[in-house]
Amino acid sequence: MLEKLLTGSKTYYLWLLFLLVLIAGCGLVYLNQLQEGLGITGMNRDVSWGLYISQFTYFVGVAASAVMLVLPAYFHHYKKFKRMIIFGEFMAVSAVVMCALFIVVDLGQPQRMLNVMLHPTPNSVMFYDMLVLIGYLGLNIIIGWVTLEAERHEIDPPKWIKPLIYISILWAFSIHTVTAFLYAGIPGRHYWLTAIMAARFLSSAFCSGPAILLLLIFLVRRLTGFDPGRDAVKTLTTIILYAMCINVFFYLLEIFTAFYSQIPGHMEPMLYLFSGHHGEWGWVSYWMWAAVVMAIGSLVILIPPQWRTGPLLPLALVLLVAASWIDKGLGLLIGGFTPNMYEAITPYAPTCKEIAVALGVYAVGALVLSLLWKIALGVKKEVGHFSD
Amino acid sequence: MYNAKAVIAGIVIFVVLASSPFWLGYRGKNYTSTGVVLPKDEKSCIEDTEFMRAQHMRLLNEWRDEALRNENRVYVSAKDGRKWTISLQNTCVKCHNNYQEFCEKCHVANSVYPYCWTCHIIPTEGK
Amino acid sequence: MNTSRRNFLKVAGLSAFALTSGMAALGGTAQAQIAPGRYEKGAKALTAKRWAMVIDTRKFNGPEDYKPLIEACHKVHNVPDIPTDQNIKWFWLDKYQHVFPDDMNPHLNERTKKASFPLLCNHCTNPPCVRVCPTQATYKMADGIIAMDYHRCIGCRFCMAGCPYGARSFNFVDPRKYLPAEAPNPAYPTRMIGVVEKCTFCAERLAEGKMPACVEASGGKILFGDLEDPNSTVRQALAANFSIRRKPNLGTQPGVYYLI
Numbered sequence: 027m028l029e030k031l032l033t034g035s036k037t038y039y040l041w042l043l044f045l046l047v048l049i050a051g052c053g054l055v056y057l058n059q060l061q062e063g064l065g066i067t068g069m070n071r072d073v074s075w076g077l078y079i080s081q082f083t084y085f086v087g088v089a090a091s092a093v094m095l096v097l098p099a100y101f102h103h104y105k106k107f108k109r110m111i112i113f114g115e116f117m118a119v120s121a122v123v124m125c126a127l128f129i130v131v132d133l134g135q136p137q138r139m140l141n142v143m144l145h146p147t148p149n150s151v152m153f154y155d156m157l158v159l160i161g162y163l164g165l166n167i168i169i170g171w172v173t174l175e176a177e178r179h180e181i182d183p184p185k186w187i188k189p190l191i192y193i194s195i196l197w198a199f200s201i202h203t204v205t206a207f208l209y210a211g212i213p214g215r216h217y218w219l220t221a222i223m224a225a226r227f228l229s230s231a232f233c234s235g236p237a238i239l240l241l242l243i244f245l246v247r248r249l250t251g252f253d254p255g256r257d258a259v260k261t262l263t264t265i266i267l268y269a270m271c272i273n274v275f276f277y278l279l280e281i282f283t284a285f286y287s288q289i290p291g292h293m294e295p296m297l298y299l300f301s302g303h304h305g306e307w308g309w310v311s312y313w314m315w316a317a318v319v320m321a322i323g324s325l326v327i328l329i330p331p332q333w334r335t336g337p338l339l340p341l342a343l344v345l346l347v348a349a350s351w352i353d354k355g356l357g358l359l360i361g362g363f364t365p366n367m368y369e370a371i372t373p374y375a376p377t378c379k380e381i382a383v384a385l386g387v388y389a390v391g392a393l394v395l396s397l398l399w400k401i402a403l404g405v406k407k408e409v410g411h412f413s414d
Numbered sequence: 415m416y417n418a419k420a421v422i423a424g425i426v427i428f429v430v431l432a433s434s435p436f437w438l439g440y441r442g443k444n445y446t447s448t449g450v451v452l453p454k455d456e457k458s459c460i461e462d463t464e465f466m467r468a469q470h471m472r473l474l475n476e477w478r479d480e481a482l483r484n485e486n487r488v489y490v491s492a493k494d495g496r497k498w499t500i501s502l503q504n505t506c507v508k509c510h511n512n513y514q515e516f517c518e519k520c521h522v523a524n525s526v527y528p529y530c531w532t533c534h535i536i537p538t539e540g541k
Numbered sequence: 542m543n544t545s546r547r548n549f550l551k552v553a554g555l556s557a558f559a560l561t562s563g564m565a566a567l568g569g570t571a572q573a574q575i576a577p578g579r580y581e582k583g584a585k586a587l588t589a590k591r592w593a594m595v596i597d598t599r600k601f602n603g604p605e606d607y608k609p610l611i612e613a614c615h616k617v618h619n620v621p622d623i624p625t626d627q628n629i630k631w632f633w634l635d636k637y638q639h640v641f642p643d644d645m646n647p648h649l650n651e652r653t654k655k656a657s658f659p660l661l662c663n664h665c666t667n668p669p670c671v672r673v674c675p676t677q678a679t680y681k682m683a684d685g686i687i688a689m690d691y692h693r694c695i696g697c698r699f700c701m702a703g704c705p706y707g708a709r710s711f712n713f714v715d716p717r718k719y720l721p722a723e724a725p726n727p728a729y730p731t732r733m734i735g736v737v738e739k740c741t742f743c744a745e746r747l748a749e750g751k752m753p754a755c756v757e758a759s760g761g762k763i764l765f766g767d768l769e770d771p772n773s774t775v776r777q778a779l780a781a782n783f784s785i786r787r788k789p790n791l792g793t794q795p796g797v798y799y800l801i
Contacts, residue, residue, distance in 0.1 A: 062714065063712065063713055063714050063715060063734040063735055064696075064711070064713050064735065065627055065713035065714035067713075069627075069713070070625070070626035070627050070713075071626055071627060071628060071630070071701075071707070071710055071711065072626065072707065074698045074701035074702060074711055075698060075701075075702060129697075132697070132698075133695050133696050133697055133735070134694070134695070134696020134697075134698070134711060134712065134734065134735025134736055134737075135694065135695050135696045135735040135736060136695075138676075138693070138694075138695045138696075139695055141675075141676040141678075141693055141695050142675045142676055142695065144676075145676045145677050145693065147674065147675050147676060147677050149672050150672070150673055150674055150675040150699070151673065152673070152675035152697065152699055153675050156675070208699070209702075211673075212669065212673070212702055212703050213669055213703075213705050213791040213792070213793065214669075214704075214705025214706075214788065214791055215702065215705075362702070363702075366707060367704070367705060367706060367707035368635055368639035368640070368642065368707060369638070369639060369642035370639055372626055460578070461576070461577060461578065465577070469575055469576075472575045473575055473576050475575075476574065476575050476576055477576075478690070478692060479690075480580045482688060482690050483680060483682070483688075483690070484580070485582060485586070485682060485683070485684070485744070485748065486580035486581055486582055487582065487583050487586070487748045488580065488581050488582065488583050488584075489576065489578055489579075489580060490578050490579050490580070490581060491578045492576075492577035492578040492579075493577075493578075499583070500580075503727075503728065503729075503730060504728050529733070532717075532731075532733040532734075533691060533730040533731050533732055533733050534730045535724050535727055535730065535731070
């Protein structure tokens with residue numbers, strides 16, 4: 027099926043060229059980080075994780091979200107997702123690749139990274155995180171490839187793939203649960219020490235991941251004419267809406283517990299995120315309020331059925347993705363580290379170089395996604411599964 | 415064969431390139447010794463030369479784990495029962511105090527570049 | 542490709558995989574000692590079942606009194622002085638409200654409110670940093686000291702997120718750039734870029750029969766001894782005085798006690 031990569035329009039090649047140039051440029055910044063150390067980032071002694079780890083967390087969610095297509099299709103035999111499933115699985119593959127890269131660029135000594143396997147440590151959540159991510163990557167590559175090949179030959183996929191698919195459904199929940207445990211099991215970080223963290227992660231993943239998928243599918247529809255099917259889009263939008271409602275509900279639960287109990291440790295991170303310190307807003311406060319506005323905006327569009335299916339849908343999805351990204355990709359980490367361990371404030375803002383390295387990882391993810399989706403689209407076109 | 419000429423030419427080029435280190439090696443001078451200079455004041459290392467030459471890197475790793483994790487900071491030599499304090503910086507390089515003529519000479523000849531000295535301090539600053 | 546060849550390749554591949562992984566497992570279990578000699582503890586080494594520290598903050602009058610201790614610690618361990626918030630701290634000072642935030646009240650007496658208190662790694666009995674480390678680069682030794690193997694640290698900084706006391710520092714930059722060309726203590730290594738470091742309760746000095754550098758420099762204002770031994774100086778001091786520890790509600794059981 028790899029030959030599908032070799033034929034494409036001019037736009038396709040220009041896009042690949044653009045990504046490669048971007049990766050090369052950002053790779054140079056990463057080389058600089060390898061030389062100079064993580065000192066080039068905005069991280070510091072008190073805010074010791076930043077943009078890299080927050081992006082890792084966000085994309086574990088995106089990876090896990092493929093299950094929102096696979097689960098209805100295989101547990102509930104919802105046939106209408108069948109045409110789109112491969113795109114979810116391949117998006118999961120590229121998301122896991124990005125996760126791995128975000129971890130690597132965050133390490134102070136990346137050349138020693140295999141120490142995690144050389145000295146396996148079952149008491150560390152990071153050990154399990156490595157295991158589940160590698161497992162999930164493997165599962166999605168195998169399942170995606172085998173089912174796509176079967177589709178191309180217009181035969182049923184081999185029987186042995188079924189158990190793998192069922193495992194991958196449970197596995198998807200595990201990857202984001204384990205990632206939440208990285209945070210939720212740490213004593214003394216008030217914002218993270220909450221039993222609902224894994225549930226929040228999953229709900230946020232199950233709205234933002236499918237939203238990203240739908241947006242990309244809409245883009246592909248415009249570029250290639252591939253149609254996921256009206257009903258499939260409608261059902262997925264409903265799933266996104268429910269997940270977003272649960273996500274917002276869970277955040278409100280956090281706010282209730284913190285502010286009704288009035289325990290300072292629980293209130294302070296949220297107070298800092300939304301109102302800064304001593305009445306002075308940090309940059310993150312503007313972002314957090316923007317997230318609130320965008321979350322409400324997305325719900326306003328998604329809740330009425332006629333708007334949900336109307337032309338405003340892409341806008342709602344963009345708002346939703348942006349809101350969930352700010353919550354999980356910025357607020358989670360900054361709120362966790364502020365106030366610091368001395369109940370004082372150490373500000374953090376990513377530097378330009380840090381953003382460039384993160385952008386490079388995004389570009390690698392986009393490249394993997396483009397190539398995998400190119401193959402999938404080629405096969406769909408070949409066997410006439412392109413539209414109704 | 416399809417495209418036979420190009421394929422065969424490609425195979426030939428690959429074989430030549432892949433084996434080039436061996437051909438080029440014939441032109442170089444014969445490998446005899448790295449020319450490491452042994453310490454003048456001390457005649458006896460902790461274990462015999464053969465062992466140290468072959469295993470010093472593994473020994474250092476083991477020393478590190480024994481000293482740092484088990485707090486066994488003394489090594490009793492199998493050769494003569496002499497006791498040595500386990501320390502690269504304070505025992506090994508006390509005798510092997512010429513970094514350029516000892517460590518580096520052999521490491522460079524063998525194209526290995528250990529990064530001991532990003533933390534441990536090189537004796538006499540002989541960089 | 543015909544079926545039999547395909548099957549043969551499958552079987553061959555599987556057996557190769559099984560063989561190699563089996564070998565790897567064997568290699569993992571059968572790790573014999575490399576050196577022909579044997580290992581033992583130093584004759585002069587100070588030992589304890591559980592090392593602990595008692596800091597008599599009543600005997601220190603302001604930050605000046607702590608200065609020699611900080612200097613001793615940082616000199617002995619080649620700790621660089623980096624003038625940014627990416628700095629390295631092994632032994633440092635802060636105000637009461639930051640050291641004991643849970644015990645703060647607005648009407649605390651002026652002396653305590655204004656005083657400086659020393660901070661260092663607590664060498665917890667139940668250390669979160671050890672729990673979270675994915676490579677066992679941070680580990681607990683038999684005598685209660687939480688030690689680090691900088692060779693193994695991958696710089697993931699999970700321990701920094703895990704430590705509730707902010708006792709850990711990461712080498713964001715090359716520490717040697719901030720040390721004089723001649724290292725302050727040529728007998729002790731520096732650290733390299735990209736690893737985490739912290740106070741070690743001077744395990745290397747205890748092995749030579751010496752007290753930790755800060756204890757030695759304090760002239761008796763900091764006590765160091767075996768918490769399991771009822772006759773040790775630390776146990777006697779704790780029995781005779783009121784003492785507190787940092788964030789006791791987290792269950793980490795710090796090994797550093799403060800007499801207030």
